[in-house]
Amino acid sequence: MSIALATHDLVKNFGGLRATDHVSLTVHTGARHALIGPNGAGKTTLINLLTGVLTPSQGSITLEGETITRLSQHARVRRGLVRTFQINQLFADMSPLQSLCLAVSERHQQGRDWWRVAGADKEHVDEAADILARFGLRDVMTQQTRFLPYGKQRLLEIALAIACKPRVLLLDEPAAGVPEEERHEIIDILADLPKDVTVVLIEHDMDLVFSFADRISVLVNGALLTEGGVDEIARDPQVRAVYLGESGHD
């Protein structure tokens, strides 16, 4: 099996604090790989290192065999490494349609087109409209994003990443803050992701992790505690003690 994303001995220090401690993580192509760990385990730091928001103090990152450790955030996106955010990061003054059209155009390297009106490429707009329909955002596509209900915003958060056509998708707590009765929408979307897209899921919700993931890595205090299949991790007494016990899940 080929490797989609890997870190080698990754370290990140913030002053005296070691937020990422010699993490060597391997994610196989097409995997549904969950990253779990108690609060403060360094999950968000790791995602920021992977996506280029932060630069590692030591170690390297490879995407499909290419070293991307020093690449900028947008250069990684162009190579197919795309993320969503735990707290919605949307374009509040733009409509979902505009946001998605922009993301699609950027992927087609049309983002610098200053002459033609935005949306002049019908294929790009149709692609954006397809994604909107898939995410149930068609009816609200012309509204300003800031006025959308939270559940819709959460869907748009993921839709924006999908518009970048990820090869490796990093989902940072995709269901965070979504009420129980709307969760199925997110879960359905995740289940429908193309099989060749590699997904790394960072999640607190154990039900979601166990139903979605085929492989789980456990992060504690910035270091990898263990890694394995779903059953393995569920049985692991170390994991139960450190993670499941502490966070109150059962």
Next chain:
Amino acid sequence: MSMTPSAHQTMLDQARWRWSESLFWLLSLAVLFVFPSKALLFSQIAIMGLFALSLDLILGYGGIVSLGHAAFFGLGAYAAGLMAKHGLGDPLLGLAVAACVAAIIGWLTSFLLLRGSDLTRLMVTLGIALMLFELANRMASITGGADGLQGMMVGPVLGLFSFDLFGKTAYLYALSVLFVLFLLARKIVHSTFGLSLRAVKGNALRAGAIGISASSRLVAIYTLSAAFAGIAGALSAQTTQLVSLDVLDFHRSADVMLVLVIGGVGWLYGGIIGAIMFTLMQDWLAGITPQYWEFWIGLVLVCLVLVGHDRIKIAIQSIGTRLSGKGGAA
């Protein structure tokens, strides 16, 4: 369910030219024939409008605050002024050179603005404008220093229309340039590039996460804005046949910010409408209280910012019509 317009149509409709826009530009041409004696004042307004439009490109669309935009206005004014002084008096050539000079300095200094907070940007832009002011002051042999540039000879526009004493040519020239550059700016803000600027301004973190390189977009818009400001400066130099240190003065950077805030940031017409209100108010108030007119400008600004644009819009419109009525009769 009723037929909703397609996504493609919806996107295209956002940039549609509205009839109110045609009306606006027709009126701006008509005022010359209704109030021919005010042509010089009108050309001042057109130039201020273009200057404020250039600030709107970086502030309203790029999210870059600047307290030193006069740097580019001044560069353009001196570039056009020096050319006219040294025998290259063709107005359009002057505009082109002024735009290039301002754009080059704008491009070079834009890299200083990519990092840092709004406060950093305010200070960097302010600092650059101060440095240029003192440079112009020190290089008195070239710029004329505090006395201003002497002996400009500006040729006729397109070789056909000479500048007249009443400012008719000046206004038509300034208005034409403003209109052309406005169309260009309008085109740009409605393009995908314009949309990406709004994204960077709205959420730089997410813009990066969908593959936008914020830095290159900001450099581009800052350079363009500098060129526009340079052209405004050149227009000012050519139509008044006068360039003094005043073109680089801090008050000019502050005024243009004021004008843009009065008219509204981020919709292109804001700069022009602000320039109309600001200049007419200045003209009218200076007639009544020559020494204290800035008090009233200040009062308007404070009210406007505190009360907010939307709520005060209606009130402003009625004041605006009253002012332009009195301004015209005076």
